Amino acid sequence: MPTVLITGASGGLGTVLVQAFTEGGWHVCAVGRDPQRLDELREHHGATLSPIVCDLNQPDAGEQALEEVRRVCPKLDALINNAGIQGPMGLLWDTSEASWAEVLRINLLAPVALCRSAIPWMRETGGGSIVNLSGGGATGPRSHFTPYAASKAALVRVTETLAEECAPLGIRVNAVAPGALNTAMLDEVLAAGPDKAGAKEFAAAQRRAAEGGDDPRRAAACIRWLAGPESAPITGRLISAVWDRWETLSDKAADLSASDIYTLRRISAKDRGKPWDLA
Numbered sequence: 001m002p003t004v005l006i007t008g009a010s011g012g013l014g015t016v017l018v019q020a021f022t023e024g025g026w027h028v029c030a031v032g033r034d035p036q037r038l039d040e041l042r043e044h045h046g047a048t049l050s051p052i053v054c055d056l057n058q059p060d061a062g063e064q065a066l067e068e069v070r071r072v073c074p075k076l077d078a079l080i081n082n083a084g085i086q087g088p089m090g091l092l093w094d095t096s097e098a099s100w101a102e103v104l105r106i107n108l109l110a111p112v113a114l115c116r117s118a119i120p121w122m123r124e125t126g127g128g129s130i131v132n133l134s135g136g137g138a139t140g141p142r143s144h145f146t147p148y149a150a151s152k153a154a155l156v157r158v159t160e161t162l163a164e165e166c167a168p169l170g171i172r173v174n175a176v177a178p179g180a181l182n183t184a185m186l187d188e189v190l191a192a193g194p195d196k197a198g199a200k201e202f203a204a205a206q207r208r209a210a211e212g213g214d215d216p217r218r219a220a221a222c223i224r225w226l227a228g229p230e231s232a233p234i235t236g237r238l239i240s241a242v243w244d245r246w247e248t249l250s251d252k253a254a255d256l257s258a259s260d261i262y263t264l265r266r267i268s269a270k271d272r273g274k275p276w277d278l279a
Contacts, residue, residue, distance in 0.1 A: 001048075002078070003078075004028055004079070005114075005118070006028060008084065009028070010032025013133075020220035020221060022045050027049075027050070029069045030049055050069075057102060062116075062117060063113060066114065070121065076118055077128050077227070079115065079128070080130075081111035085107065086189075087148050104147070107152065122169070127169065127172075129228070129231075131175070132155050132176075134155065135149075138175075143198050145197075160238075160263055163235040167235065174235060177240045179213070179214030179242035180204075180208055186213065221241075225247070232250065
């Protein structure tokens with residue numbers, strides 16, 4: 001039975017991920033801050049789930065979580081860095097340094113710490129797969145959500161770079177944009193109102209609350225696919241669970257490896273048919 005570590009497992013997309021992986025025959029090490037919710041997951045999933053209470057905002061939390069996984073499992077086949085917070089909403093000059101630091105610790109530095117601890121173990125035991133969760137603002141500006149957007153853009157760049165470093169080790173690293181989900185983050189936007197969240201984001205949140213967001217089960221299916229051998233040799237990509245036909249990407253691996261499809265890149269004038277940067 002393969003083993004996966006899932007952070008942020010005690011709520012939102014995390015619980016859907018736990019369900020998807022246990023149904024797929026994986027042993028899940030579920031990391032979360034809510035011990036009661038983790039106990040409920042353990043009661044529901046039984047021996048296929050190992051709960052790990054951990055607050056990734058605390059120093060050395062990632063390393064401690066990996067130590068606990070090593071205590072109960074002989075091998076780690078996949079790491080899913082799902083935990084994240086939205087952080088402060090508002091114009092950049094109205095956000096505090098402390099709030100920025102918290103967002104970066106949880107959304108960026110905690111996944112980096114988990115990768116740093118997991119990769120040597122994966123290398124020793126034959127490889128593995130890492131999936132990092134992207135989010136709104138990673139691929140374009142997102143006014144009033146600068147800390148969150150910056151942390152997710154940085155995590156995607158870490159994903160691409162780490163994929164190159166891990167290629168000789170048999171470890172694949174990808175990122176997933178899960179879509180616009182109706183989670184606690186949506187409730188935070190609605191509670192903040194248009195002044196803090198911005199009129200555009202607030203209106204979008206209202207529509208999503210009324211009409212329903214993207215299906216988290218599709219995001220979970222995409223992440224499970226990237227975690228397993230079915231997606232080999234896809235690596236170093238940012239995949240949209242909603243918009244990309246990821247189920248067929250293994251057949252296009254050669255095209256992907258020879259291109260910058262599904263990556264973050266600078267767009268030049270030439271790319272848009274403008275002669276500005278031509279001699």
